[in-house]
Amino acid sequence: MVWATLARHLLMRPPAAQAAEPAMAAAMAARLQQAGQHRLGRSLAIRHVAAGSCNGCELELRAIQNMIYDLTQYGLSFTASPRHADILLITGVAARNMAEAVRQAREAMPDPVLVIAIGDCAVDGGVFKGSPAITGGAESILPVDLLISGCPPAPAQIIEGLLALVEAHGVESLAKD
Amino acid sequence: MTPVKCSESEWRNLSGEFVALWTSAGQAYALFDKGLFSTAVLDGGYPALSPRYPGADWFERLARDLNGHTAHGLSPARTAIEHFRAPDGSAPWPEFSVPPGEEVHQIAVGPIHAGIIEPGHFRFSVHGERVLSLQARLGYSHKGTLALMRGKSPRLAARFAARISGDATVAHGIAFARAAEAALELPVPPRAAYLRAVMAEIERIANHAGDIGAIAGDAGFAFLDARMARHRENFCNAAYAAFGHRLMMDNVIPGGVAGDIKTAGADEILRALDALETELPALTRIFEDYASLQDRLVGTGIIPHALAEQYAAGGFVGRASGRANDARKSPGYAPYDALEVAVPIETDGDVAARIRIRLAELIESNRLIRQSLAQMPEGQIAAAPPSGSGMGLGVAESFRGPVWHWLTLEAGMITDIFIADASTLHWPLLEHAAATGIVADFPLVNKSINASYSGVDL
Ligand code: SF4
Numbered sequence: 001m002v003w004a005t006l007a008r009h010l011l012m013r014p015p016a017a018q019a020a021e022p023a024m025a026a027a028m029a030a031r032l033q034q035a036g037q038h039r040l041g042r043s044l045a046i047r048h049v050a051a052g053s054c055n056g057c058e059l060e061l062r063a064i065q066n067m068i069y070d071l072t073q074y075g076l077s078f079t080a081s082p083r084h085a086d087i088l089l090i091t092g093v094a095a096r097n098m099a100e101a102v103r104q105a106r107e108a109m110p111d112p113v114l115v116i117a118i119g120d121c122a123v124d125g126g127v128f129k130g131s132p133a134i135t136g137g138a139e140s141i142l143p144v145d146l147l148i149s150g151c152p153p154a155p156a157q158i159i160e161g162l163l164a165l166v167e168a169h170g171v172e173s174l175a176k177d
Numbered sequence: 178m179t180p181v182k183c184s185e186s187e188w189r190n191l192s193g194e195f196v197a198l199w200t201s202a203g204q205a206y207a208l209f210d211k212g213l214f215s216t217a218v219l220d221g222g223y224p225a226l227s228p229r230y231p232g233a234d235w236f237e238r239l240a241r242d243l244n245g246h247t248a249h250g251l252s253p254a255r256t257a258i259e260h261f262r263a264p265d266g267s268a269p270w271p272e273f274s275v276p277p278g279e280e281v282h283q284i285a286v287g288p289i290h291a292g293i294i295e296p297g298h299f300r301f302s303v304h305g306e307r308v309l310s311l312q313a314r315l316g317y318s319h320k321g322t323l324a325l326m327r328g329k330s331p332r333l334a335a336r337f338a339a340r341i342s343g344d345a346t347v348a349h350g351i352a353f354a355r356a357a358e359a360a361l362e363l364p365v366p367p368r369a370a371y372l373r374a375v376m377a378e379i380e381r382i383a384n385h386a387g388d389i390g391a392i393a394g395d396a397g398f399a400f401l402d403a404r405m406a407r408h409r410e411n412f413c414n415a416a417y418a419a420f421g422h423r424l425m426m427d428n429v430i431p432g433g434v435a436g437d438i439k440t441a442g443a444d445e446i447l448r449a450l451d452a453l454e455t456e457l458p459a460l461t462r463i464f465e466d467y468a469s470l471q472d473r474l475v476g477t478g479i480i481p482h483a484l485a486e487q488y489a490a491g492g493f494v495g496r497a498s499g500r501a502n503d504a505r506k507s508p509g510y511a512p513y514d515a516l517e518v519a520v521p522i523e524t525d526g527d528v529a530a531r532i533r534i535r536l537a538e539l540i541e542s543n544r545l546i547r548q549s550l551a552q553m554p555e556g557q558i559a560a561a562p563p564s565g566s567g568m569g570l571g572v573a574e575s576f577r578g579p580v581w582h583w584l585t586l587e588a589g590m591i592t593d594i595f596i597a598d599a600s601t602l603h604w605p606l607l608e609h610a611a612a613t614g615i616v617a618d619f620p621l622v623n624k625s626i627n628a629s630y631s632g633v634d635l
Contacts, residue, residue, distance in 0.1 A: 050295045052318045054631045056343025056424055061293045062387070063413065066406040080291035095634075097260060097317045098296055101288045127336050133321030152343070154423060 043075035044166065047085035049105050051141070052095025052134060057119040057152040061091070064155045076162055082108040087162075090138040093121040093128045102141045114165060115144045118158060120151040127151075145169075178359065178568050180206060180213040188216040188224055194489045195230035196602075197581055198237060199595035200246040207233075208581060208597070210489075213570060218246055225250035232488045232602045235633065239601075242316070243323065243635070258316035258634065273300040276309045284616065288317045295630035303616060311611040311619075313604055318634035326594050331357035331431040331562055331584075334591055338582065339426050341596055342632035347373070347380040348575030349582070349596070350429030355510065356582040357431040357562060360569030366557040369433030370511040374549050376416070376425045376434075377573065378542040379446065382453070383412040384576040384627075385493075385535040385542075392532060392624045393464070396473040404460055411449035418442035433559030443550055450543050461536055474529035478610040478622030481526055488606055491578025491599045493534040494626055498526035504574035515552075516545055528625040538576075564589030575599060577627060598632030 050058060064071045071077065079085050082105045090102065106113065117138035120126030125136035138144050148161040183191070194210035204215045205223035216223055225248035226233040237248035238257035255271070275281055281304050288296035296317035302310045322341060326334040331354075338353030339346045351373050358365060390405025413423040419442025420428050428435050464470060480490065485498035495502055503520045505513040521537035523530040566589075571582045578599025585592045607626045611619055 048293050049289055050293075050318070052320055052631075052634075053295065054320075054340040054343040054346075055295050055629065056340070056346065056426065058293050058295065059344060059387075059424065063406075063410060066410050067403055068407070068410050078293060092318065093320050095317060095319055097258070097319055098288065101296065101317070105289055127340060128320045128322070128325065131321035131325055133319050133324075151426065152424070154417075 043077065044086040045077060045079040045084050046087040046089050046162075047079055047082045047105060047109065048089045048091070049098075049102055051090050051092040051098040051102050051122070051138065053092035053119065053121055057091035057121070060152045060155055060158060061089070061118070064158050069155045069159060071159065071162075074159065074163060074166075076166070082106075083110065085109050085113075087114045087116060087165075089116045089118055090122050090141075090144075091118050093125050093131070093134040094137055094140050095134050099135060099141050102138075106142055114146070114169065115142060116146045116148065116161070116165065117144045118148050118161075119153060120149050123147045123149050178213065178570055180215040180568075183214050183216045185216060185224055188214065188226075189229075191226070194486075195226065195232050196489055196579075197595075197597035198226060198233050198240065199583070199597070200240040200244050201585070201593045201595070205240070205246070206583070206595070208570075208583075213583075221245060222247040222249050224248070227251050230487075231605065235601050235604060236597070239633075239635070255312075255314070256316065258319045260314070260316060271314075273302075273312050274310075275302050278304060278309075280304060281309060297630050299619075301611070301616060301619075306615040306617065308612050308614060308616055308619065311608045313608055315604070315630055316634050318631045320631075320634070322635050323594055323596065327591055329591055330564075330589055331361075331586070331591065334594075335430050336427060338596070339429070340631075341580075341635070342575075342598055342600075342629040343424060343426070344384050344629065345380065345575035345577065345580060345598070345632070346424050346426045347376045347429060348573045348580050349598075350427075351377060351573035352571045352580045352582040353584075353596075354429050354431045354433075355571030355573065356569040356584050357571070357586070358569070359571055360567035360584060360586045361431075361562050361565045362567070363432055363560060363562055365511070366433055366560060367511070367554045368437075368556045369558045371549050371553040372434045372438060372558065373429055374512050374516070375438065375446070375546055375553075376420060376428060377575075378546045378549070379412050379416055380425065381542045381576040382539055382546075383409050383416075385539050386412070386453070388624060388627055389532055389535055389539075392474075392528065392621055393470065395620045395624060396470055398463070398467070398470055401460060401463055404456065408449070408453050408456070411452055412446075415442065415445040415449040418445040430559065432562050433557070435559070437558050446546065446550070450546060453539065454543060457536070457539060464532065464536070471529065473618070473621060474532060475525075475527060477528040477614055477618050478625060479525070479527045479613055480606050480610050482524065484606065484609060485526065488602045490602060490606055492574070492576065492603075493531050493538065494578065494599075494603055494606060496521060496534045497523045497530035499524040502579075504572045504579040508572065510573070512549065516548055518545065528621050531625045562589070577629070578603070580632075596635065598629055600628035600630075600632045603628040604633060 122138045146165045196208040237251045242258040284301040287298040298314040300312045341349045386405045387409040390402040394402030417423045482499040566587045581597040584594040
């Protein structure tokens with residue numbers, strides 16, 4: 001039984017390797033060079049909070065971790081604990097029922113913190129703008145450093161935005177703040 | 178359509194399989210497998226169905242929190258959405274009941290979870306590692322969607338239907354469109370029905386692939402997770418190439434679809450199908466062959482057949498517990514009547530069975546897409562909705578089960594609407610399934626059911 005399995009796995013051909021959109025990969029790599037690797041000397045950890053999304057944005061946040069987009073190659077990764085996080089990434093409309101939880105997550109993070117709103121909902125409420133059940137956009141709960149629009153934004157757009165923010169702030173300035 | 182009007186006692190004695198309940202101005206509606214029934218809401222109240230049909234419980238709480246209608250006989254303990262009723266705006270925690278016994282304690286999780294996932298609060302009562310009970314407190318994603326849809330034309334409101342649950346955006350789009358089309362007696366061009374099916378089956382494959390991988394990943398099999406995520410990505414890319422959006426949002430509209438399939442996109446879809454077909458046997462074997470993986474999945478999070486029946490479980494949750502229901506077959510809708518959908522069934526009701534169902538559905542959806550692309554008729558892709566009045570009910574089989582949309586129209590505007598995602602009946606099943614195992618198995622059980630938060634928070 002074990003031998004049969006072993007033999008089969010030895011004989012199994014590995015799936016053909018597939019790479020990211022070459023154009024996108026090249027653009028990202030160039031960008032990384034420009035920013036200077038030294039700036040990414042320390043990697044940044046992201047805490048994601050869904051504050052009333054439709055879950056479409058979460059699907060694309062998971063996609064940026066797949067083998068095509070591979071977020072970690074840029075020195076960025078998700079963390080479960082806000083205590084370990086440098087970036088607070090918010091999706092969703094800022095539902096009234098989530099406002100307190102978002103504030104608590106922010107308070108649990110060590111300063112300095114970068115706050116990013118992902119998706120039209122988090123930018124300004126998106127299609128749900130004006131609903132009494134929401135306060136409308138992450139900015140209605142706390143100050144936001146970067147808005148990435150789209151419904152949902154595509155993985156490449158999300159990564160572009162994250163890199164732009166890291167570049168603009170530079171990791172040194174983050175550390176000094 | 179017209180619902181069957183019931184007196185109070187007829188309402189209390191409704192029989193059959195309970196599917197959904199909601200209220201509207203002056204009326205409470207109950208959807209059963211046999212049809213739609215209504216009874217009067219008097220002094221803001223109507224008789225609760227939850228004492229006989231436990232699945233009605235969540236719907237009755239929603240009706241109370243959304244419309245202020247009380248179900249007489251509903252135990253008032255839990256809110257669905259309005260957790261924050263304290264006059265000073267504070268959010269006091271409710272008392273979560275603790276099962277009796279020494280050394281029983283509680284674990285509180287959420288509303289913010291560890292992963293990239295929607296918000297909700299889980300309260301576990303545990304004895305050592307054993308979960309004795311789980312209570313889910315949802316409503317954190319409440320966006321007031323139904324209220325936003327009222328007063329809009331079906332075409333305008335479709336944008337909200339597409340955002341009831343992003344992972345099932347196509348299915349909700351179809352169910353909403355079919356409800357509006359039923360109310361307006363608007364026939365859909367055959368080509369549009371086929372295009373909808375292509376999108377719905379791509380959505381099913383993308384979600385199944387992603388979730389199967391995520392469960393394997395949680396059990397320590399990162400390779401499966403990586404490969405399945407790769408396939409999901411293939412289908413998102415193909416969806417973009419074919420329909421201009423990775424999740425195919427907003428392409429289903431009342432009357433048909435907004436855009437036709439692009440030729441290059443169809444090729445991209447076929448390539449994604451080929452890649453999945455080639456690798457799936459090898460990936461399936463990993464599930465079957467590795468004892469350490471089977472050990473985590475077999476016998477975990479069991480939903481017995483009787484419980485699945487009681488809650489009218491749909492989708493892979495129902496099918497893994499011996500229920501054959503599939504909205505594509507019954508009541509059925511175009512073009513599936515011409516495609517002969519094969520519905521896989523298992524009886525173990527555990528995490529492993531739910532994965533087996535989803536693996537089988539990957540193969541079946543693959544076939545359905547190929548067949549749809551091959552026999553897709555030429556012609557129009559949309560008909561303009563007239564400005565009529567009426568009541569309509571629409572259903573579509575999302576990847577997680579049936580989603581029902583009900584609406585009333587007056588002079589072309591939506592006067593009222595309710596939406597029942599399959600998750601509304603699956604959340605209580607998760608509460609049951611979680612209480613059959615240990616805390617460490619919860620992530621697997623949860624992912625294997627994958628109920629939508631946004632879909633019930635509305
Ligand atoms: S921005 Fe769009 S995809 Fe993202 S949560 Fe809002 S509605 Fe969903």
